[in-house]
Amino acid sequence: MHIETPPTQRDTPKPQGERRGLVMVHTGNGKGKSTAAFGLAARAHGRGKKVKVYQFMKVPSARFGEHRLFEQLGIPIEGLGDGFSWKSRDLDHSAELALAGWAKADATIRAGEHFMVVLDEIMYPLRYGWIPLDAVLTCLRERPPQVTVVLTGRNAPAELITLADTVTEMTLVKHHFAAGVPAQRGIED
Template sequence: MQLESAPTEKRYEKPEGERRGLIIVNTGDGKGKSTAAFGLALRAHGRGKAVKIFQFMKVPTARFGEHRTFEKLGIPIEGLGDGFSWKSQDLEHSAQLARDGWEKARAAILSGEHFLVVLDEITYPLIYGWLPLDGVLQTLRERPKDVHVCLTGRRCPPEIIELADTVTEMQMVKHAFKAGVPAQRGIED
């Protein structure tokens, strides 16, 4: 490790632009995309802001750690899918669930009732062709000016990345799963 001196002066000027809702994307092959989005949700909720989380691949009855915590905190989280596509018995049904879920998410975004709307794992129904990209882009462009939207998932379409204000690409450097260690409850659920 190379040591460096702690900065003694601020390295940037404070932006003077208008505060407005942001489009935030967490993408890439590394872990942490959803976790980062959930951190934003907790931060907003902690400031008394209305938050809504939609999970495009999770089933409505999912009871992962985030569901249990958000339920206790009063943060609405809704599973819209039927799980991993490779476990699906009917991919057309999975696609229809995504389309129906998108209508709910779209309405939540356009209503202006939420400070932050999280679209967790939305990239998958987009890249599978289950959702029309143009409709998602149009909704993001037409949302009320103070509504923040965070989108997560691998291989985010470049059109969304172009439109976004902040994009973070999670890069896998090392992963326990590759070494044969199974997923750990409370870490990866």
């Protein structure tokens, strides 16, 4: 490890623009995309901002760690799907749920009542063609200027990356699955 001297002056200019809602994308093959989005939701909620979380791949009855915490905090979180595609018994039904879920999310974003709307794991239904990419891009472009939208999932489309204000790619360096350690409550959920 290289030891360095801490900076004593800011090395980037301070932004002078107007504050506004953002489009933020968390993508990549590494862990932490949803976790980072949930952290943003918690941070906004902690500042008294109205937040809504939609999960495109979780069932409405899901009770994972984030659901339990958000329920305690008073952050609404809604599962819109029926699980990941490899668990689905009917992919046509999964597609219908995704499209109906998008209609809810679109209406919430356009209403402008929330400071932040999280679209967790939306990249799956986008990649599967269950939700039209153009509809999402149009909604993001036309959203009220104060609304921040956070979108998560692997393989974000290039058009979404171009539109976004902030894009973070989580890079897989090492994963415990490779060593045979299974998913754990409180880590993967």
